[in-house]
Amino acid sequence: MNISSSNKIxxxxxxxxxxxxxxxxxxxxxxxxxxxxFPYKVGEEGGSAFVLIYLGCILLxxxxxxxxxxMIGRYAxxxxxxxxxxAALDSGKTGYWQAVGWTGLVSGVLILSFYSVLAGICxxxxxxxxxxxTEITSVEQYAQVTGxxxxxxxxxxxxxxxNIAIIASGVIGGIERxxxxxxxxxxxxxxxxxxxxxxxxxxxxxxxxLFAPDFSxxxxxxxxxxxxxxxxxxxxxxxxxxxxxxYMRKSENIFKTSLTVAGLDTLIAILAGLAIFPMIFAYGMxxxxxxxxxxxxxxxxFIEMPLGNLIGPxxxxxxxxxxxxxxxxxxxxxxxxxxxxxxxxxxxAAVILGLLIWFIGIGSVLSLNNWESTxxxxxxxFMDSIVYLTFNFLMPLGGMLVAVxxxxxxxxxxxxxxxxGAHLNIFKTWRFFIKFISPVLVASVFVYQLTS
Numbered sequence: 001m002n003i004s005s006s007n008k009i010x011x012x013x014x015x016x017x018x019x020x021x022x023x024x025x026x027x028x029x030x031x032x033x034x035x036x037x038f039p040y041k042v043g044e045e046g047g048s049a050f051v052l053i054y055l056g057c058i059l060l061x062x063x064x065x066x067x068x069x070x071m072i073g074r075y076a077x078x079x080x081x082x083x084x085x086x087a088a089l090d091s092g093k094t095g096y097w098q099a100v101g102w103t104g105l106v107s108g109v110l111i112l113s114f115y116s117v118l119a120g121i122c123x124x125x126x127x128x129x130x131x132x133x134t135e136i137t138s139v140e141q142y143a144q145v146t147g148x149x150x151x152x153x154x155x156x157x158x159x160x161x162x163n164i165a166i167i168a169s170g171v172i173g174g175i176e177r178x179x180x181x182x183x184x185x186x187x188x189x190x191x192x193x194x195x196x197x198x199x200x201x202x203x204x205x206x207x208x209x210l211f212a213p214d215f216s217x218x219x220x221x222x223x224x225x226x227x228x229x230x231x232x233x234x235x236x237x238x239x240x241x242x243x244x245x246x247y248m249r250k251s252e253n254i255f256k257t258s259l260t261v262a263g264l265d266t267l268i269a270i271l272a273g274l275a276i277f278p279m280i281f282a283y284g285m286x287x288x289x290x291x292x293x294x295x296x297x298x299x300x301x302f303i304e305m306p307l308g309n310l311i312g313p314x315x316x317x318x319x320x321x322x323x324x325x326x327x328x329x330x331x332x333x334x335x336x337x338x339x340x341x342x343x344x345x346x347x348x349a350a351v352i353l354g355l356l357i358w359f360i361g362i363g364s365v366l367s368l369n370n371w372e373s374t375x376x377x378x379x380x381x382f383m384d385s386i387v388y389l390t391f392n393f394l395m396p397l398g399g400m401l402v403a404v405x406x407x408x409x410x411x412x413x414x415x416x417x418x419x420x421g422a423h424l425n426i427f428k429t430w431r432f433f434i435k436f437i438s439p440v441l442v443a444s445v446f447v448y449q450l451t452s
Contacts (some may be wrong), residue, residue, distance in 0.1 A: 104239025201278025
């Protein structure tokens with residue numbers, strides 16, 4: 001494939017608003033991993049000690065790799081596959097580094113195939129929380145939702161349809177317009193949930209749980225889990241950040257922007273914990289509920305609490321918005337590749353890839369009713385296999401290789417030019433971490449997950 005300037009996706013497409021990249025990248029990073037996954041992992045790993053380790057991993061692993069992805073994307077102004085190839089060739093290296101970009105594209109497609117099913121459940125729960133059944137428990141309600149393939153299939157289809165519609169509308173008319181709408185809505189709803197936790201929850205207990213460290217509960221697995229959560233919550237290794245970086249203006253400061261995105265992502269995760277755990281403690285629930293925490297325990301709380309039929313739908317709308325802002329970033333890199341190489345039009349690429357993801361997702365729809373039990377018992381159905389392949393193999397491998405390339409193969413002169421707005425000491429610090437710290441830590445997670 002010839003990478004010429006005529007194929008650059010960013011020559012005519014650049015984020016219009018100054019804060020759009022921050023909102024788009026934060027939307028990519030802020031997903032179910034922050035509001036759904038982070039709270040239950042905190043519950044399982046003993047609370048505040050996990051949070052502190054998680055924050056450290058954001059700085060040591062997440063921030064340097066995020067800067068590297070943005071840097072390569074903006075330098076090449078291509079989709080991840082072509083960006084990795086151009087950056088490698090211009091650094092005097094082999095073009096085979098484009099395989100790293102393909103790893104990200106495949107990860108995004110596979111992750112979105114099951115992510116859309118989970119996001120569909122969140123959309124379904126907006127109505128359930130607004131008009132909860134008094135005849136069955138929240139646990140039974142959850143079993144009904146996940147045990148109905150037709151219901152899962154319907155909401156999975158709705159969610160994929162929303163993604164196709166947004167991506168097909170273009171970078172400016174679709175993605176930028178939606179993130180400028182969705183992200184403020186997400187923050188407003190998060191503040192509403194936080195105020196609710198202060199009024200109706202045991203906020204002191206929630207604060208203690210999140211911020212009073214108990215390192216006696218820390219093990220090697222806690223470090224690895226926190227590192228994995230930090231890495232995955234920032235949407236690294238999937239091509240999303242690199243692709244969004246290709247639309248970033250040259251005048252914007254990569255270090256400050258990356259720090260802002262990582263900060264917003266972490267803030268949302270912490271606020272989610274502060275919104276959820278005070279309610280859990282106030283109503284006598286256990287925080288160690290696993291993946292069903294927000295669907296089982298919180299629904300039961302919303303049914304009992306004052307104005308629960310208003311607060312409950314607002315919470316699940318929050319989940320749905322977070323899921324949608326993250327999902328569009330999973331589809332965009334593949335669509336951008338098809339578009340820049342003039343394989344098909346953007347609209348056709350969005351429809352074709354969206355339908356492919358929808359079809360793959362049917363496997364997760366059919367297997368989700370047994371997902372929780374089989375996942376934790378170690379028996380893998382279709383959805384478990386996709387989760388294992390992407391989270392335990394493709395994403396860590398992609399992120400690790402991006403770090404290795406940026407630290408050891410990308411010309412320092414080219415990297416320095418992209419970081420021209422940063423102080424020299426910031427560049428040197430980034431180079432040290434991206435060469436020696438980040439790849440080693442990601443590799444340790446990678447090896448651990450493969451051998452565990």
